[in-house]
Amino acid sequence: MSGLLLKNGTVVDPSQGLHKKLDLLVADGKVAELKENISADGAEVYDLQDKIIAPGLIDMHVHLREPGQEEKETIKTGSKAAAAGGFTSIACMANTDPPADDVSLIKHIQEVARRHGIVNVLPIGACTIGLRGEFITQIGEMQRFGAVAFSDDGQPIANAQVLRKVLEYAGMFNSVVISHCEDKTLTNGGSMNESALSTKLGLPGIPIASETTMVARDIEIAKNFGRIHLAHISAKASLDLVRQAKKLGAPITCETAPHYLLLTEEAVGAYSTNAKMSPPLRQEADRLALLAALQDGTIDIIATDHAPHTLDDKRVEFNLASFGISGLETALPLLYTHLVQTGLLTIDRLVELMSVNPAKIFALDKGTLKIGAAADITVIDTQLTKKVDKTKFYSKGKNTPFDGWELGGWAAMTIVGGQIKYTPEKGVWLKT
Ligand SMILES: [Zn+2]
CATH class of the missing domain: 2.30.40.10 (Urease, subunit C, domain 1)
Structure with a gap:
């Protein structure tokens, strides 16, 4: 045989x-x-x-940039990076150009993935047309053609009534909505965490409330209208809200990313644009709270938020630089070294966070080594x-703060x- x-x-x-x-x-x-x-x-x-x-790692939060921004990444290069990083499945966010907001785009991504994909590439459909937060997409149709979840990631859905409708519609198909929790009016053009350090560096700050106000709103909306998965949680105050909501049975799950677990705003130091992300890196108390939340189950998933950019996107003044880091090829060794080898998490818990739980939450037929x-x-x-x-x-994307x-x-x-x-x-x- x-x-x-x-x-x-x-x-x-x-x-x-x-x-x-x-x-x-x-x-x-x-x-x-x-x-x-x-x-x-x-x-x-x-x-x-x-x-x-271990069962193959699954990354539910990846930006592959194709179609539209192939100079940053393609489905081919992104899925190669995933394979090299130990991921067997990656879910790609809909904020491409054009956005994946209808069946033809979902089909296109799958076709390219079939031809050039090295790992399983699972498309995420947009919640609203053009990611504009106004008109709901054809969620049912997109799911029928392979969209595994729905998100306007990159953009929050500011209008609560629109989010309600998205949840009710997605709920009819048992599909999960991923929310990028950010109040843009509070972010207000900021580029790093708002703190004494941002003042010292003279950079416009993003207050923690930009995240927490939307986490609080999303929890209330989820309690009333359907399941939400909260993307890239960065702050202790958000975790306090999620922990409390879960205790009361709110249909909420959440994720964080390796950089929030290993870095703080100090990494911005000498205006390093590779430490610029959305949400921004926070402070040590937030980082420690994130670690505790991995241990007590408040956080369900670790996802990379792989956000590849060109050198030129990052080699500019801090304020003008693009947000995000290239994460697929460093996530596993970073987490293994700094969480498992240090005794903060067992390898079993890490595998749960990176494979078993993503499969469970998004109803993927993966995340296990059972016979068959x-x-x-x-x-x-x-x-x-x-x-x-x-x-x-x-x-x-060579944009990483972890080089060396x-x-x-x-x-x-x-x-x-x-x-x-x-x-x-x-x-x-x-x-x-
Ligand atoms: Zn996001």
């Missing part, structure tokens, strides 16, 4: 409560066997001693350490549908 036999690795699969040294056999693109001492004639055998075998599941697998090297080198990124960081926990193998798509030795394996 053909297939892949992964031997001697430690299988970490929280969907089955598994953390054990086991062999795993992949056949016909599926997990065929999972037990001790498998032998399979004809299968390619890989010795994964000192490696972790699609063989989407991330193998993590627990021994190798190396430095982040942005010049080696597959992503077109020494990290462990890199992807050792990314398997999508039973096919090896990436190993450090061979790089990303192109589709033939």
Whole structure:
């Protein structure tokens, strides 16, 4: 028989409560066997001693920029970056040019992904036409053609009545709406966290209330009209609201991103535009609260908010620079090194946050290594350490504040549908 036999690795699969040294056999693109001492004639055998075998990582918040801004990223380069970063599935936000606000765009993204995608590329449809927050898109139709969630990310839906209708409409199809929580009138052209530091640097600040007022509003709207997933939470005050709402049973889930867990506004330091994001990096108390919220379950998911930009988009005055960082190729080793190796989280919890929970919340048939599941697998090297080198990124976006960081926990193998798509030795394996 053909297939892949992964031997001697430690299988970490929280969907089955598994953390054990086991062999795993992949056949016909599926997990065929999972037990001790498998032998399979004809299968390619890989010795994964000192490696972790996890259900493939899923990133529900990625900007692939295609169509319209291919100089920043394409579906091809973004999905290569995903494979190299250990992600087997990525969901791409709708704020392309034109935005993914109708069926033809969803079909187009899927067609390009079929031809050039290295990993599973899952389109997210826009909630409103042109992301303008006025008229609702054809959510049901877009879902029928493969949209896995709905979001105007990049833009908040300012009009609460429109958001209500979006939720009611999406609810009819059991689809989840992802909300970018920002009150633009409070952001008011700001470019970093509003604080003593922003005053010192002479940069216009973005107050925490820009996020929290919308988190509070979204919680109230969710309680009354349907489920909301809150994107990229950055502040302690937002977490306090989410924690309280969850206790009362509000249909709310939320995510944060690696940069909010590892950096503070201090990273802006010498006007470093690679530390400019939306929402902005906050203060140490916020960072610590985010870590605590990962531990107590207030935060459900870690997503990268991969936001690739060209050098020119970032090599300008701080105020004029674009928001966001290129995140796909650093997320796993950053989190493994700074959260798992430091003992803040177990590897099991990290896999839950990056694979099991995204699959559960967005009803994806993924996030597990159960027999018969699609063989989407991330193998993590627990021994190798190396430095982040942005010049080696597959992503077109070299905009990272983590260049030069020494990290462990890199992807050792990314398997999508039973096919090896990436190993450090061979790089990303192109589709033939
Ligand atoms: Zn956003």
